[in-house]
Amino acid sequence: MRTAYTSDQIRSAELALMARLPEGTLMDRAATGLAGVCAHLLAGSRGRVYGSRVALLIGSGDNGGDALYAGARLARRGARVEAVLAGSRTHEGGLAALRKAGGRAHPYDAARARELLADADLVMDGLVGIGGSGPLREPYGTLAELTAEAGGLVVAVDVPSGVDASSGRVEGPAVRAHLTVTFGAYKAGLLVDPGATHAGAVELVDIGLGPFLPDPEVAALTADDVADLLPRPGEESDKYRRGVVGIAAGSDRYTGAAVLSVGGAVRAGAGMVRFASSAEPVRLVRARWPEAITTVLDPSLVLKSSLDEVGRVQAWVLGPGLGTGPEAHAVARAVLSTGVPVLVDADGLTLVAKDRTLLRRAAPTVLTPHAGELSRLLGVPREHIEAGRLDHVRRAAAELGATVLLKGSTTLVAEEHRPVRVNTTGTPWLATGGTGDVLSGIAGALLAAGLTGYDAASCAAYVHGLAARTAAGGGAVGRGQAPIAALDVAQALPEALRTL
Ligand SMILES: NC(=O)C1=CN([C@@H]2O[C@H](COP(=O)(O)OP(=O)(O)OC[C@H]3O[C@@H](n4cnc5c(N)ncnc54)[C@H](O)[C@@H]3O)[C@@H](O)[C@H]2O)[C@@H](O)CC1
Numbered sequence: 072m073r074t075a076y077t078s079d080q081i082r083s084a085e086l087a088l089m090a091r092l093p094e095g096t097l098m099d100r101a102a103t104g105l106a107g108v109c110a111h112l113l114a115g116s117r118g119r120v121y122g123s124r125v126a127l128l129i130g131s132g133d134n135g136g137d138a139l140y141a142g143a144r145l146a147r148r149g150a151r152v153e154a155v156l157a158g159s160r161t162h163e164g165g166l167a168a169l170r171k172a173g174g175r176a177h178p179y180d181a182a183r184a185r186e187l188l189a190d191a192d193l194v195m196d197g198l199v200g201i202g203g204s205g206p207l208r209e210p211y212g213t214l215a216e217l218t219a220e221a222g223g224l225v226v227a228v229d230v231p232s233g234v235d236a237s238s239g240r241v242e243g244p245a246v247r248a249h250l251t252v253t254f255g256a257y258k259a260g261l262l263v264d265p266g267a268t269h270a271g272a273v274e275l276v277d278i279g280l281g282p283f284l285p286d287p288e289v290a291a292l293t294a295d296d297v298a299d300l301l302p303r304p305g306e307e308s309d310k311y312r313r314g315v316v317g318i319a320a321g322s323d324r325y326t327g328a329a330v331l332s333v334g335g336a337v338r339a340g341a342g343m344v345r346f347a348s349s350a351e352p353v354r355l356v357r358a359r360w361p362e363a364i365t366t367v368l369d370p371s372l373v374l375k376s377s378l379d380e381v382g383r384v385q386a387w388v389l390g391p392g393l394g395t396g397p398e399a400h401a402v403a404r405a406v407l408s409t410g411v412p413v414l415v416d417a418d419g420l421t422l423v424a425k426d427r428t429l430l431r432r433a434a435p436t437v438l439t440p441h442a443g444e445l446s447r448l449l450g451v452p453r454e455h456i457e458a459g460r461l462d463h464v465r466r467a468a469a470e471l472g473a474t475v476l477l478k479g480s481t482t483l484v485a486e487e488h489r490p491v492r493v494n495t496t497g498t499p500w501l502a503t504g505g506t507g508d509v510l511s512g513i514a515g516a517l518l519a520a521g522l523t524g525y526d527a528a529s530c531a532a533y534v535h536g537l538a539a540r541t542a543a544g545g546g547a548v549g550r551g552q553a554p555i556a557a558l559d560v561a562q563a564l565p566e567a568l569r570t571l
Pocket residue numbers: 085086089097098099101130131132133134135137198199200201202203204205206207208209211228229230254278
C-alpha cells in the first residue's frame with residue numbers, strides 16, 4: 072500500500088524525528104537525495120553533470136533551503152548553478168553553501184529570470200513546499216509562468232509550488248514539473264488531480280520519517296494488494312458461491328450501457344450475471360453475452376417493488392441506461408429495498424439525487440458518480456468538485472452514508488473513517504463513452520463475490536484502469552497506442568487480470 076499524508080501530518084512527524092537528530096540532519100538528507108535525482112536526470116539528458124546549467128527558484132522558507140543545498144552539491148560536481156532569490160528572505164545556510172561551492176545568486180528580476188530559465192538544462196522549483204498556502208503570491212506566480220514558457224526540464228522540490236500539498240488543489244499559477252522529488256512520505260496532493268498532473272512523476276526520498284507517521288489520509292493499492300484482495304475460485308467453488316450479480320440497467324431507449332455493464336461483470340469473473348430490464352436491452356444482452364440469465368421485468372410487479380421473478384443475487388448494479396422516468400424510479404426503489412449491497416451508477420444516481428429517501432437502507436451502497444453526477448448529488452457546481460476532488464468525495468461519503476467512487480482523471484474511493492483510496496492505473500484513453508458502464512459491472516461482480524464496498528470499488532477501479540492500458544497498448548500515453556472503445560476494456564480484462 073502506498074500511503075500519503077497532509078502537510079500537518081508530515082510536519083508533526085518531522086518535528087518528532089527532528090527532536091532526536093542533530094540540527095540540519097533532515098535538510099541534509101533531503102538535499103542529498105534531491106541532488107542525486109537531478110544529477111541522474113542531467114546525466115541522462117546531457118551525458119554529464121559537469122558544465123550543465125541549473126537554475127534554482129528560491130522562496131523564503133526551508134523549501135528554498137533544500138534547493139540551495141542541492142544546488143551546492145551540483146555546483147561541486149561542475150554544474151553552473153544560478154539561483155533566483157524570490158522571497159523576502161533566504162535560507163542563510165543554504166545560500167552560503169551555494170556560494171561556497173561556486174554557485175551564484177541573484178535577487179529577482181523578471182528579465183534576468185526569463186534569460187536564466189531559458190538557458191537552463193534543469194530548473195529546480197524551491198519556491199514553496201508544505202508551508203505554502205493559497206494562490207502563489209508575486210513574484211512566484213510570474214516565475215511559475217516563466218518556467219512553463221522556458222520549456223526546460225523542471226524538478227519540483229517536495230511539492231510543485233502553487234499546488235496545495237494536502238489536497239492537490241491549484242488556485243492560480245502553479246509550477247508544472249516533469250518530476251517531483253518529495254521528502255519523507257507522499258503528500259496527498261501529489262496523487263490527486265489537479266496536483267498530480269502538476270507533479271509529473273513522483274520520486275520519494277527517505278529521510279527516516281516512517282516510524283513517526285500517523286494513519287494516512289490517502290492510500291493507493293499496489294498490484295500486490297489488489298492480487299491479495301481479488302476473489303479466486305477454490306476447488307469446491309460453484310457459480311453461486313463465486314457470486315451472482317444482478318444488473319438492472321438499460322431501457323428501450325438506451326441499450327448499449329446494459330451490454331457494457333454486463334460485459335464488465337462477465338469478464339471480471341462473476342459466478343453468474345442475472346440481467347433484468349425491458350424487452351429490447353434483454354434481447355441485445357442475450358445476443359452479446361449468452362452467459363447472462365435474463366428477465367424481462369414486468370412493470371406491474373416492479374411497481375410493487377418485487378424483483379422475485381429475477382432470482383437470488385448477492386449484489387445489484389443499478390442504473391446504466393436505466394432512464395429516469397417513473398418506471399426507472401420503481402426499479403430503483405425495488406433494487407434499493409433489497410438487503411444486499413447495491414452499486415448505483417449513471418441514471419441510478421440521477422434518481423437518487425432527486426429522491427434521497429432511496430438511500431435509506433441497511434445494506435451497503437456504493438455510488439460511482441463522475442464530477443457532474445456528484446455535482447447533482449451534493450448541489451455543488453461541477454468545477455468546485457473537479458478543483459477539490461478529495462474534499463468533495465469525503466463529504467459525499469459522509470453525507471450520503473455510502474461508499475463513493477468519484478470517476479475522472481483521478482479516481483478516488485471514499486468511505487467514512489477510512490483513508491481515501493486513489494487509483495494509480497488508468498489512462499486518459501478511458502475518457503470515452505461507455506467505459507463507466509464497464510466499471511459498474513466489474514465492481515458489481517466483486518461486490519457479489521463478497522468484497523466490501525470499499526475494496527470492491529477500489530479493486531474495480533484498479534483492474535478497469537489496467538485493462539484500459541492493456542487495450543490501448545500499455546504504458547503511459549504515447550506512440551504505439553491506439554484509442555479504445557468501452558467494449559475493448561471489458562475484452563482486455565482477462566489479459567489484465569492474468570498479470571495480477
Ligand atoms: N521541516 C523539516 O524537517 C524538513 C523540511 N523540509 C523542507 O521544508 C519545506 C517546508 O519549509 P517551510 O515550513 O519553511 O515552508 P515553505 O518553504 O514550504 O514555505 C514557507 C514560506 O513560503 C511563504 N509562502 C507560503 N505560501 C505562499 C504563497 N502562496 N505564495 C508565496 N509565498 C508563500 C511563507 O510566507 C513562508 O515564507 C518542505 O516542503 C521541505 O522542502 C526538508 O528540508 C526536510 C525536512
